[in-house]
Amino acid sequence: MNVQDRRRLLGPSNAKPIVFSAATDIQSSEPKKDESSSFILNSGLIENCNGSSLVEIRDPKVTQHQTSLITSVYGPRATKGSFTSQASLSIQLKNGSSEKYNTTELKEVSSFLVNVFNSVINLSRYPKSGIDIFIYILYDKVLSEESKKSNNISAILPYCISAITLALINAGIEVDDIATAGYYKGDVISFIKNGEEVIGYWKDEGNCESFDVALEHCKTEAQKFKNLITTHILEE
Amino acid sequence: MSINFKFPESVIPGQLLCPAFDIKEENDKSIVYEYIAGPGTRLQKHNLNGTVVNIINSTLVGTVKIEEDFKMDSSNLDELNETAEDEKNHSNNGTREIKKIKVSVVHKRNNTSSEVDNELTNNLPKEGDIVLAKVTRITLQNVSLEILAVENSPVPIDSGVGSNGHGVVAAGAGSGSASYSVSQTSSDFGDPFRGTLRSQDVRATERDSVKIIECFKPGDIVRAQILSLGDGVNYYLTTAKDDLGVVFAKSGNGAGNQMYALDWETMVVPSTGATEKRKCAKPF
Amino acid sequence: MNSIENSVIDVKPLVFPKDVLARISPDLILQRYLSLNLRPSIRSFDEFRDISVSNIDDIENEFADNVLGTNILKCGKTIIITTITASIIKEENQDETFERYYEDISGVERRRNKVSEYGSVYPVVEIERGRGNAPPSDEEMNIGQKLHDNILHSGLISKKSLKVDYGVRITDLETNKSKIIYPEEDEINDVPILQLNHYQKNLKYVLHAKITVFSRTGPLFDLCWNSLTYALQNTKLPKAFIDEKAVSLKTIIRSRGKTTELRENFNIICDTNTRVPLQLNKENIAYASNYGIVDLDYDLIDTEYEEKNNDNDKKTVLLADINTESEEEYINSSISIITNKYGNLKNIIVLGGTSKISMEILKKSISLSKIRAHDLESKA
Numbered sequence: 001m002n003v004q005d006r007r008r009l010l011g012p013s014n015a016k017p018i019v020f021s022a023a024t025d026i027q028s029s030e031p032k033k034d035e036s037s038s039f040i041l042n043s044g045l046i047e048n049c050n051g052s053s054l055v056e057i058r059d060p061k062v063t064q065h066q067t068s069l070i071t072s073v074y075g076p077r078a079t080k081g082s083f084t085s086q087a088s089l090s091i092q093l094k095n096g097s098s099e100k101y102n103t104t105e106l107k108e109v110s111s112f113l114v115n116v117f118n119s120v121i122n123l124s125r126y127p128k129s130g131i132d133i134f135i136y137i138l139y140d141k142v143l144s145e146e147s148k149k150s151n152n153i154s155a156i157l158p159y160c161i162s163a164i165t166l167a168l169i170n171a172g173i174e175v176d177d178i179a180t181a182g183y184y185k186g187d188v189i190s191f192i193k194n195g196e197e198v199i200g201y202w203k204d205e206g207n208c209e210s211f212d213v214a215l216e217h218c219k220t221e222a223q224k225f226k227n228l229i230t231t232h233i234l235e236e
Numbered sequence: 237m238s239i240n241f242k243f244p245e246s247v248i249p250g251q252l253l254c255p256a257f258d259i260k261e262e263n264d265k266s267i268v269y270e271y272i273a274g275p276g277t278r279l280q281k282h283n284l285n286g287t288v289v290n291i292i293n294s295t296l297v298g299t300v301k302i303e304e305d306f307k308m309d310s311s312n313l314d315e316l317n318e319t320a321e322d323e324k325n326h327s328n329n330g331t332r333e334i335k336k337i338k339v340s341v342v343h344k345r346n347n348t349s350s351e352v353d354n355e356l357t358n359n360l361p362k363e364g365d366i367v368l369a370k371v372t373r374i375t376l377q378n379v380s381l382e383i384l385a386v387e388n389s390p391v392p393i394d395s396g397v398g399s400n401g402h403g404v405v406a407a408g409a410g411s412g413s414a415s416y417s418v419s420q421t422s423s424d425f426g427d428p429f430r431g432t433l434r435s436q437d438v439r440a441t442e443r444d445s446v447k448i449i450e451c452f453k454p455g456d457i458v459r460a461q462i463l464s465l466g467d468g469v470n471y472y473l474t475t476a477k478d479d480l481g482v483v484f485a486k487s488g489n490g491a492g493n494q495m496y497a498l499d500w501e502t503m504v505v506p507s508t509g510a511t512e513k514r515k516c517a518k519p520f
Numbered sequence: 521m522n523s524i525e526n527s528v529i530d531v532k533p534l535v536f537p538k539d540v541l542a543r544i545s546p547d548l549i550l551q552r553y554l555s556l557n558l559r560p561s562i563r564s565f566d567e568f569r570d571i572s573v574s575n576i577d578d579i580e581n582e583f584a585d586n587v588l589g590t591n592i593l594k595c596g597k598t599i600i601i602t603t604i605t606a607s608i609i610k611e612e613n614q615d616e617t618f619e620r621y622y623e624d625i626s627g628v629e630r631r632r633n634k635v636s637e638y639g640s641v642y643p644v645v646e647i648e649r650g651r652g653n654a655p656p657s658d659e660e661m662n663i664g665q666k667l668h669d670n671i672l673h674s675g676l677i678s679k680k681s682l683k684v685d686y687g688v689r690i691t692d693l694e695t696n697k698s699k700i701i702y703p704e705e706d707e708i709n710d711v712p713i714l715q716l717n718h719y720q721k722n723l724k725y726v727l728h729a730k731i732t733v734f735s736r737t738g739p740l741f742d743l744c745w746n747s748l749t750y751a752l753q754n755t756k757l758p759k760a761f762i763d764e765k766a767v768s769l770k771t772i773i774r775s776r777g778k779t780t781e782l783r784e785n786f787n788i789i790c791d792t793n794t795r796v797p798l799q800l801n802k803e804n805i806a807y808a809s810n811y812g813i814v815d816l817d818y819d820l821i822d823t824e825y826e827e828k829n830n831d832n833d834k835k836t837v838l839l840a841d842i843n844t845e846s847e848e849e850y851i852n853s854s855i856s857i858i859t860n861k862y863g864n865l866k867n868i869i870v871l872g873g874t875s876k877i878s879m880e881i882l883k884k885s886i887s888l889s890k891i892r893a894h895d896l897e898s899k900a
Contacts, residue, residue, distance in 0.1 A: 007661055008644050008661070008664065009644065011726045012609050014610070015608060015609040015726045018586060018760070021790065046599075046734050052735075077429075081468050083467055126360055127465060136732070169249055169297055175250075177249060177293070193283070230248060368544045370544070384544050457544045457545060459534075494817075507818070
């Protein structure tokens with residue numbers, strides 16, 4: 001907690017956050033082995049931004065995460081400062097109810113995402129303006145016991161990429177292609193053009209055999225997301 | 237216009253539309269179609285069956301629009317022309333014609349409202365656009381404005397009261413006043429596109445004797461045209477046309493009632509008959 | 521919609537699409553709608569937006585352990601997510617001194633001091649509007665402060681219900697099994713519990729609310745208030761205990777001279793499995809609604825309309841639940857009411873603005889609030 005934040009009501013400074021007992025007393029109710037995966041895509045749910053998307057994914061097999069992301073795209077809007085011939089892009093991630101990931105992790109991820117989307121958005125169409133993207137991690141839950149320990153943010157990266165793509169399309173911002181990504185044992189690879197071009201590669205701790213193996217797995221995963229997004233767009 | 241190329245009707249981003257060039261034989265004459273990527277599309281290199289080809293693909297969800305472009309601006313298409321010429325030399329067929337076709341994709345959101353200029357695939361103000369702007373400040377030489385809308389197209393939804401609440405305090409909720417200056421350039425909220433109008437651009441005649449105070453007052457809504465993208469902050473605007481100028485104004489520096497244009501330099505309040513001076517836009 | 525009065529000459533008048541007109545001249549579009557007995561949102565004057573509420577029971581699995589209560593409120597396009605968390609604070613031994621003082625005072629003083637019997641929530645409001653990590657806006661700060669003050673003064677949460685009645689976890693060294701003994705459930709006259717009770721009154725839960733607003737389309741205070749009220753109603757406080765081993769209680773109690781210092785070491789742990797609902801003062805649960813008052817301006821409405829209504833009385837209308845840009849920007853006079861369905865008013869704010877607020881309007885707004893509160897209560 002900050003030294004003192006006078007602008008927010010954070011409560012008395014000497015209050016201690018509550019600590020929960022570790023699950024020493026084994027919770028019998030906990031392991032509901034539900035192997036069903038679900039993918040819910042929605043776009044345009046937020047009124048006061050140009051484009052938005054809601055991505056709710058539960059995938060017990062590959063990423064072992066259950067995640068819900070709200071993404072909003074603001075802009076192209078005016079920037080301050082000197083003239084720029086193309087749009088500048090910024091992406092920010094925010095923890096929702098649970099303060100799960102620390103700021104450094106989120107910063108790293110957002111700079112990775114900026115790199116990915118700099119090569120996807122047709123930035124030169126938008127001179128002297130900025131495009132701001134915000135991802136709100138509504139919840140994120142690890143489904144398997146093993147991966148609970150590592151608390152890896154990389155598993156939700158493909159979701160973030162899909163969510164941003166969807167929100168950009170909803171905003172009517174020009175993108176070269178539907179960018180998606182796949183996850184395989186700590187590796188995240190993002191593709192465009194039917195998997196012909198790699199636009200981002202994220203390596204995290206994980207026991208991935210080799211790049212080629214990861215590439216193949218990620219490609220199929222990415223293709224899956226792409227199909228989902230395509231069907232969603234066509235349904236609208 | 238006869239194009240033998242079949243375009244898909246509705247497209248999604250990344251969908252391939254057409255190659256950069258296409259040739260068609262017609263009455264012993266070969267017609268070269270040169271497709272030009274307009275708004276909503278982009279010319280990119282794609283790998284098709286092992287060969288790299290220049291292909292125009294869509295960058296938006298929407299419908300394809302094709303139009304023949306007669307007056308091509310040669311300056312920014314030199315490159316394309318050269319390649320076209322190269323091809324011309326290769327096939328020493330004197331009877332060939334080059335047709336330039338502009339391919340663009342119209343975003344579905346803009347499609348819905350009728351009478352809307354469909355050229356605007358997004359809402360960014362461009363050179364030559366007609367915009368509606370609110371006067372924020374006047375000096376002897378300049379009028380400062382906030383651009384509210386590109387005509388016929390709602391300006392980005394994410395500025396305005398809805399998102400930043402710069403309106404008056406509503407019950408039980410403070411205003412979200414926009415006065416905080418934030419270090420991050422584009423993360424500040426509700427920052428509008430700004431424009432500036434110089435006194436010599438107010439009208440086409442007697443440009444030297446323009447008195448700004450007799451043409452605009454803060455709070456007026458002005459219909460203006462964009463002269464240039466300007467500098468980092470301002471677009472440069474002009475009202476030197478009959479149909480440009482003040483469209484909405486209130487009397488008494490905004491405190492009074494709505495006024496209507498009487499002639500090109502007078503506005504009147506119908507209920508009281510009071511008149512004020514403005515540079516009005518022709519209402520029809 | 522024609523922006524300029526129609527002309528007899530056959531020319532095409534300058535026309536603006538509705539969206540553009542709403543942006544450049546919100547007052548004009550609002551007045552035009554009002555003259556048709558409608559609002560820009562096609563609601564009638566005293567119609568509220570529907571509210572849909574979901575809470576932790578529906579989504580329990582998805583939130584983390586430390587979230588004690590939640591609410592997701594949808595109103596029109598606006599989505600408000602409220603989560604309640606808590607922390608524990610050691611209060612100075614005020615209670616007894618206060619009670620003694622309380623007996624001596626009377627009247628206004630007494631009523632004022634009644635406030636100190638109540639607790640509140642510390643809300644942090646975040647309105648998602650694409651600003652990034654900028655400092656909170658006026659609106660966020662105002663709403664946060666108002667929520668805090670109004671919860672406190674409404675008497676919704678009494679301090680007693682925030683008290684931590686903690687137990688002790690006793691580990692049997694022989695069987696290596698641990699069990700937790702809570703004060704209220706023991707007929708077992710365990711010595712540590714009795715000693716523990718001595719220090720009980722010092723610990724108190726502090727409730728924090730995180731309110732995130734997506735898709736702001738109008739004033740938010742009443743929506744945030746309602747969401748927070750719903751969230752508090754399903755808040756469950758965990759049972760807390762101290763480990764017998766973690767802090768040697770006996771040490772504290774025996775070495776009386778140093779107690780204050782040692783009490784800092786209290787290592788309160790919350791039980792993951794058992795939770796008890798937060799006790800609210802049910803009669804003080806209230807819901808908020810807002811109203812705007814606007815005069816019809818005949819200069820903005822078609823001239824023919826004016827001729828028909830020759831009486832120069834300004835007609836004033838009451839609009840319930842202000843929403844959309846044109847309403848929010850143009851309406852200067854407003855009323856905000858927090859009440860329950862019986863008209864037990866908790867808070868009322870009337871802003872004069874540009875329109876005259878008559879007694880009639882005030883009465884109407886209060887009766888509408890009661891109906892609204894009744895409706896909202898049924899959704900809790």
